[in-house]
Amino acid sequence: MYRHEAVTPIARHVPIYRVLGRISRYGPRERGYNGVMPGNIASHGSIGWYVHLPFCSTKCGYCDFYSLPTIGELVEPLIAALREEMRLRDPGRSVRAIFIGGGTPTVMPADALRVLLADIRGRTGTVGEWTVEANPSSSDELKLALLRESGVNRVSFGAQSFHADELAVLDRIHDPSHISTSVKLARAAGFENVNLDLIYAIPGQSLARWRDSLRRAIDLAPDHLSCYALMYESNTAMTRLREQGRVTPCDEELEADMFEMTIEELSRAGFEHYEISNFARPGRRCAANMIYWENREYLGIGPSAVSYLDGVRSRNVADVRKYVEIMRTDPASAVIESERLDSMARRGETAVQMLRLIDGIDVALFCELTGVDPCELFADQIARLSSMGLLTADERCIRLTSHGLLVANRVMQEFLPDSSTIPGAAAATPTPAASAGTSPGTIRLTIHDRQAPAL
Numbered sequence: 083m084y085r086h087e088a089v090t091p092i093a094r095h096v097p098i099y100r101v102l103g104r105i106s107r108y109g110p111r112e113r114g115y116n117g118v119m120p121g122n123i124a125s126h127g128s129i130g131w132y133v134h135l136p137f138c139s140t141k142c143g144y145c146d147f148y149s150l151p152t153i154g155e156l157v158e159p160l161i162a163a164l165r166e167e168m169r170l171r172d173p174g175r176s177v178r179a180i181f182i183g184g185g186t187p188t189v190m191p192a193d194a195l196r197v198l199l200a201d202i203r204g205r206t207g208t209v210g211e212w213t214v215e216a217n218p219s220s221s222d223e224l225k226l227a228l229l230r231e232s233g234v235n236r237v238s239f240g241a242q243s244f245h246a247d248e249l250a251v252l253d254r255i256h257d258p259s260h261i262s263t264s265v266k267l268a269r270a271a272g273f274e275n276v277n278l279d280l281i282y283a284i285p286g287q288s289l290a291r292w293r294d295s296l297r298r299a300i301d302l303a304p305d306h307l308s309c310y311a312l313m314y315e316s317n318t319a320m321t322r323l324r325e326q327g328r329v330t331p332c333d334e335e336l337e338a339d340m341f342e343m344t345i346e347e348l349s350r351a352g353f354e355h356y357e358i359s360n361f362a363r364p365g366r367r368c369a370a371n372m373i374y375w376e377n378r379e380y381l382g383i384g385p386s387a388v389s390y391l392d393g394v395r396s397r398n399v400a401d402v403r404k405y406v407e408i409m410r411t412d413p414a415s416a417v418i419e420s421e422r423l424d425s426m427a428r429r430g431e432t433a434v435q436m437l438r439l440i441d442g443i444d445v446a447l448f449c450e451l452t453g454v455d456p457c458e459l460f461a462d463q464i465a466r467l468s469s470m471g472l473l474t475a476d477e478r479c480i481r482l483t484s485h486g487l488l489v490a491n492r493v494m495q496e497f498l499p500d501s502s503t504i505p506g507a508a509a510a511t512p513t514p515a516a517s518a519g520t521s522p523g524t525i526r527l528t529i530h531d532r533q534a535p536a537l
């Protein structure tokens with residue numbers, strides 16, 4: 083089932099989520115071991131919570147997450163529906179991290195947000211990391227204070243760029259000054275954990291301007307930075323402009339240079355490069371995203387949200403009106419897709435997810451989650467890729483080398499079962515939330531195939 087020999091070449095810059103189906107912050111994938119049947123999911127231990135609030139001020143041209151301009155009359159019914167779903171689906175398990183995305187949660191009216199946050203806190207108790215995504219243009223003092231008072235302890239701003247013309251290309255509604263103002267307001271409100279999302283490979287962006295955005299972000303002293311290359315997702319305004327020749331994508335070599343420069347700049351500034359696109363101050367890795375990258379379980383609440391619990395991955399209807407109505411009348415039908423991956427597919431996905439981490443596949447954790455030793459399961463791949471200088475492996479971990487990082491998508495492909503054997507890989511795509519393809523907390527990958535070897 084695994085590819086031990088020939089590998090179908092995949093195109094340059096095909097991110098791994100296109101191989102697996104998109105992986106987003108709220109939408110991790112299979113994992114698990116129930117202690118009885120190797121390869122089955124653990125239905126014990128702590129989980130993550132993801133809550134999707136789909137409203138935004140406007141729609142950004144590159145965004146294919148389920149988000150739409152705020153519909154005033156649906157705010158209260160949406161909050162009621164979310165609370166009902168939480169009441170029905172809360173598995174009563176301890177929660178290691180909460181992530182509220184969208185959409186732009188901070189565009190919600192304060193009263194609505196307060197009610198929702200209180201309900202979440204009442205169910206989960208105090209949680210080590212509770213993140214809310216925010217747009218710099220909708221993060222005022224009162225809203226940030228409300229978040230902090232409600233128990234939220236991490237805020238993630240969709241900064242994206244420190245250049246007004248680049249923000250305009252992205253259809254972002256904030257200007258660069260809003261970013262520093264928002265970070266200062268967040269610190270004043272008591273947030274000790276602040277993330278900034280940045281986008282590179284924006285049409286027209288130079289290496290020097292990307293470096294400038296990085297340095298201006300560093301100057302704001304965030305605790306975490308997520309840096310994603312702009313992706314051209316289907317059915318987005320940006321992709322239509324590209325197809326019409328009205329937008330010229332960034333040159334691939336330049337994009338690879340930007341990726342390498344990101345690592346250099348942020349490492350020099352004291353950030354730990356811990357996942358392909360993510361950087362953290364010591365002790366500030368994103369716990370919510372680590373759940374996905376370690377292929378653990380999570381509950382997704384809200385329209386389009388994806389869950390992975392008890393071995394079953396499911397996705398909610400991506401339509402806020404339908405979601406509200408369904409939660410009133412027939413809550414069970416809010417889940418429009420549900421699947422259970424077979425053990426081989428699950429092991430491949432777990433390997434790929436963990437390979438995104440700079441620490442790579444934790445051998446002991448992989449054994450715990452899947453019931454098999456990855457060193458034995460992937461012995462052929464490890465031998466071949468190690469001989470090519472793309473991978474290193476010992477009894478503790480299997481990880482990409484710095485050269486392997488640049489060709490990560492091709493290396494990861496080696497660990498997957500034939501994609502045709504992954505049931506519903508595309509359909510299982512976790513619906514994005516917040517600022518995307520590149521946005522707050524998004525887990526999209528930037529993978530560069532520069533000097534890609536023939537695998």
Ligand code: SF4
Pocket residue numbers: 137138139140141142145146147149184185186217240515516517518521
């Ligand atoms: S990128 Fe973020 S802010 Fe923009 S439309 Fe998408 S979810 Fe909303």
